Each structure stands twice: as C-alpha cells, then as structure tokens.
Amino acid sequence: MxxxxxxxxxxxxxxxxxxxxxxxxxFVLTEMGVVALDRLKANTRWRALFDGPGVPESELPPEIVPAAIDYCRDLQTGAPRPLARFIRANGPFATDRGLRGLPAWMMYPEDRRWPFIALDPDFKRRMTWWPPxxxxxxxxxxxxxxxxxxxxxxxxxxxxxxxxxxxxxxxxxxxxxxxxxxxxxxxxxxxxxxxxxxxxxxxxxxxxxxxxxxxxxxxxxxxxxxxxxxxxxxxxx
Structure with a gap:
C-alpha cells in the first residue's frame, strides 16, 4: 500500500x-530524555560515576526536583523520603544519532536497581531540539x-x-x-x-x-x- x-x-x-x-x-533525544537503561546492562563502568563527590541539594535545578522526589518515594507505601546523594556527570541518553553521554544530574538510591538520571535543564534548553x-x-x-x-x-x-x-x-x-x-x-x-x-x-x-x-x-x-x-x-x- x-x-x-x-x-x-x-x-x-x-x-x-x-x-x-x-x-x-x-541533540534529538529519541526517548525524550529518559536514560537508555537497557544499554547500561552491557556496560557496568557507569557505576564508578557514583564514587565521586556529591552535590549539595541546594544546587539542584528546580525543574528536576519533583521527579527526583517522586523517584525516592518508598516502593511499598509511596511515602516521601529524603533524596539520595546527587552527582553531576555525563549520563547516557538515546538520541537520533545513537547513545550519547550528555550533562546530567544523577542519584542512586540504595533500594533501586538503576540510578535516577536527568538531563541538565540548561543543556536541554540550549543544545536539544524537539517538535512541540x-x-x-x-x-x-x-x-x-x-x-x-x-x-x-x-x-x-x-x-x-x-x-x-x-x-x-x-x-x-x-x-x-x-x-x-x-x-x-x-x-x-x-x-x-x-x-x-x-x-x-x-x-x-x-x-x-x-x-x-x-x-x-x-x-x-x-x-x-x-x-x-x-x-x-x-x-x-
């Protein structure tokens, strides 16, 4: 047809x-900023990123705070919990030209299998494009x-x-x-x-x-x- x-x-x-x-x-994010977690399964070097120094919670961009709070909620009850330690590093993002390491804010709660990874809001505004x-x-x-x-x-x-x-x-x-x-x-x-x-x-x-x-x-x-x-x-x- x-x-x-x-x-x-x-x-x-x-x-x-x-x-x-x-x-x-x-950059054109083919997963709208969601980290390609399945790609990480074959490469565990990303874990070393979380050995670096943390970033004070006061420095977090306000745009990512709601999602971070939701990510840290208790898995059983849904009750809010304190945020895990944040770091700033290049995180893996799926783009229309393949997987790329882009500036991100990341944390890794102890009871999660995969980390929380959010594209840096300022980088997203300046360096990405997507039709409304x-x-x-x-x-x-x-x-x-x-x-x-x-x-x-x-x-x-x-x-x-x-x-x-x-x-x-x-x-x-x-x-x-x-x-x-x-x-x-x-x-x-x-x-x-x-x-x-x-x-x-x-x-x-x-x-x-x-x-x-x-x-x-x-x-x-x-x-x-x-x-x-x-x-x-x-x-x-």
Whole structure:
C-alpha cells in the first residue's frame, strides 16, 4: 500500500524548524530524555560515576526536583523520603544519532536497581531540539553506509511468509527524511497467521547525503502523538 503524500508532508512539516545548519548540531533525544537503561546492562563502568563527590541539594535545578522526589518515594507505601546523594556527570541518553553521554544530574538510591538520571535543564534548553507535542516511538536503529546516502531502514513489519517489502517511498526536505516501506501481501486474504510482526529492513538511496537531517517515521499515523517521530541512525562503521 502506497503512502498518502499529504501525510508525508504533514509529518515532515513538524521538522521544518529544525536548525540543521547549527554548529554543533542540536541533540534529538529519541526517548525524550529518559536514560537508555537497557544499554547500561552491557556496560557496568557507569557505576564508578557514583564514587565521586556529591552535590549539595541546594544546587539542584528546580525543574528536576519533583521527579527526583517522586523517584525516592518508598516502593511499598509511596511515602516521601529524603533524596539520595546527587552527582553531576555525563549520563547516557538515546538520541537520533545513537547513545550519547550528555550533562546530567544523577542519584542512586540504595533500594533501586538503576540510578535516577536527568538531563541538565540548561543543556536541554540550549543544545536539544524537539517538535512541540511529539512523543518518541520505538528504539529501532537504521544504518547509514559510508557514502552517507545508502540507508538500511529497519522497522517492525509483517513476517516474511506473509508479506514482502520490495521497496520504500522516500520523501526529503532540507531538514528531514521520511521513509515508508511499501508492503505487498503474500498470503491469502482471511488466512490464519501464526505470527504477526517481526524485524524487517529495506535499503533506500537518498537523493542527497543525510547530513544533519532527521530521519522520521509515520509511526501511529496522523493525529497521534508519535506521527513524525525520529528514527535513530548509526553509521556502518
């Protein structure tokens, strides 16, 4: 099924204001500032960060205090408890260009498996960009080849035994690129399916190098908060 060109235009329009030529390029947080905790499971060196000196509670940015208080609540009763010791260090954040260490405020309560990590509010204001009202969607990564134009677009789609994705439609602007795989059903209508989704991919060639542009997806479609959400792009190297 082909994509509605008007829907593509609407999704791309959300990124018209992205400052693609700003140096350094603003960070696009694909998880809206939530630390990629699953990535930490494979690398425990982050624990050493909490051996450093703490920061007085009086220095905490007021923007993060409510979330910190909520994080420290008693797990059983929900009753408020004193904040754990805070440190300032680079914390891991998921961006549209992969995992990055960004300035953060962090604490590690004794009864928590993972630390509280909040992006520094001043850094967020100055160095990140995100369309108003948009929500992040999925954690799939597409791969950009060395020529910076050949893109292996990865997505969750219909299993191979039921459908093929022979190509994808690509829509490009100066600030964003939208890729929509085109599906061709292989099974008979009304047939019984034993699997509903799996990881798929399709290779496309962009009209121009991706550069600082943002790769986006339709996600849940027009009217949804994920419509036009960014896709993480990593290089083949």
């Amino acid at each position: 082909r994509i509605d060109a008007e829907h593509a235009r609407q999704a791309l329009a959300k990124w018209e204001g992205f400052p693609v030529h700003r140096k350094p390029r603003p 009202g948009l929500s992040a969607y999925s954690d799939e990564e597409s791969v950009l080849a060395d020529d910076r134009r050949t893109l292996t677009y990865r997505f969750t789609g219909t299993p191979k035994q039921y459908a093929d994705y022979p190509y994808a439609e690509v829509f490009e602007t100066d600030t964003a690129v939208l890729v929509k795989p085109v599906v061709v059903p292989l099974d008979e209508p009304g047939g019984i399916r034993l699997a509903y989704a799996e990881k798929r991919e399709v290779v496309v060639r962009l009209a121009a190098p991706l550069g600082n542009r943002v790769l986006i997806r339709l996600a849940h479609g027009p009217g949804s908060s994920t419509f036009g959400s960014p896709v993480t792009v990593i290089t083949s190297a």
